[in-house]
Amino acid sequence: RKEVEQDPGPFNVPEGATVAFNCTYSNSASQSFFWYRQDCRKEPKLLMSVYSSGNEDGRFTAQLNRASQYISLLIRDSKLSDSATYLCVVTSTGSARQLTFGSGTQLTVLP
Amino acid sequence: DAGITQSPRHKVTETGTPVTLRCHQTENHRYMYWYRQDPGHGLRLIHYSYGVKDTDKGEVSDGYSVSRSKTEDFLLTLESATSSQTSVYFCAISVSQFGGTTDTQYFGPGTRLTVL
Numbered sequence: 001r002k003e004v005e006q007d008p009g010p011f012n013v014p015e016g017a018t019v020a021f022n023c024t025y026s027n028s029a030s031q032s033f034f035w036y037r038q039d040c041r042k043e044p045k046l047l048m049s050v051y052s053s054g055n056e057d058g059r060f061t062a063q064l065n066r067a068s069q070y071i072s073l074l075i076r077d078s079k080l081s082d083s084a085t086y087l088c089v090v091t092s093t094g095s096a097r098q099l100t101f102g103s104g105t106q107l108t109v110l111p
Numbered sequence: 112d113a114g115i116t117q118s119p120r121h122k123v124t125e126t127g128t129p130v131t132l133r134c135h136q137t138e139n140h141r142y143m144y145w146y147r148q149d150p151g152h153g154l155r156l157i158h159y160s161y162g163v164k165d166t167d168k169g170e171v172s173d174g175y176s177v178s179r180s181k182t183e184d185f186l187l188t189l190e191s192a193t194s195s196q197t198s199v200y201f202c203a204i205s206v207s208q209f210g211g212t213t214d215t216q217y218f219g220p221g222t223r224l225t226v227l
Contacts, residue, residue, distance in 0.1 A: 004153075034215065043201055043218035044154065087153065097142055097161075097205050097214045098169075103153035 003027055006088050006102035014110050017078045021105045023071040023088030033064055035073050036087040038104065044087055047073075078109045114138045115219035117202050123225045130189040132222050134202030136182075142205035143185040144169075144216065145177060147198040154201065160185055192226040199223050 006023045013019050025033075033050035048055065050062040050071055061074040071088055085104040092098035114137035124130050134143060144159040146169075156169030158177040166177050174196060178186045189196055202219040 032214070043221050046215055046217065049215070091214075092156075098144075098156060098159065099216055101154040103151060 003092070003100045004088055004090055004102035006105050008103060008105060010106040010108055012108045012110055013078055015078060015080060018074065018076045019078055019107065021073045021086055023102055025069050025071070025090045027090065027092070027100075028069060030090040032091045033071055034089040034099075035062055036089055038085045038087055047086070080109050080111060083107055083109045115202060115204060115217065117219040117222050119222060120220065121223045123227065124192055125227050126193055127191050130192050130224065132187045132200055132224070134185045134187070134219055136204050138204070139182055140204040140206060141182075142214070143179065144203040144205070145175075145185065145187045146201045146203065147171065148201060149198050157187065194226050197224060197226045
């Protein structure tokens, strides 16, 4: 079983739609959680950290459920520029400074 | 912009050839990482460094070595490149946030390596 699992998609949604991505992780000792965004042929970039209480950054909302070891990302009012691959990331077993990355969920926002 | 550069950005080489990739950072961060990214596998850690001359293995270290003789430079070497090492290689640095309770990683632009 992979440490971090994501639905690879692709998710094809119309502009203005709301889309949700889910991620599960296997290491119950993970302390930090993130969503990264990766554009085609570019490096991953931090989108947002994920906190237990849930957090919002503009159109993006992240939720963490520690009991179910589940992370989600909700994007409201999708823009064409949101088209990218979204990576779920958690701290690795044994080290707070190592991260484990999911394989990513591909999103295409259609005009 | 986390001040990370990678060189070369693209390289084509032949099987059995040694290859060295360079990661350079300008902000004196202690932790540096090398990852490879392949379809279906996501990013996988090859090696990391927690200071000058201090390095350790990651998940997929076989066939790779690293060196860090200066804080700003972290080198990844493929001693004898194989076709299975064709990949995109990313360097990253770790930045402590929130009083050191959380580390966030920032990535360089990547190196596309093709081994024929």
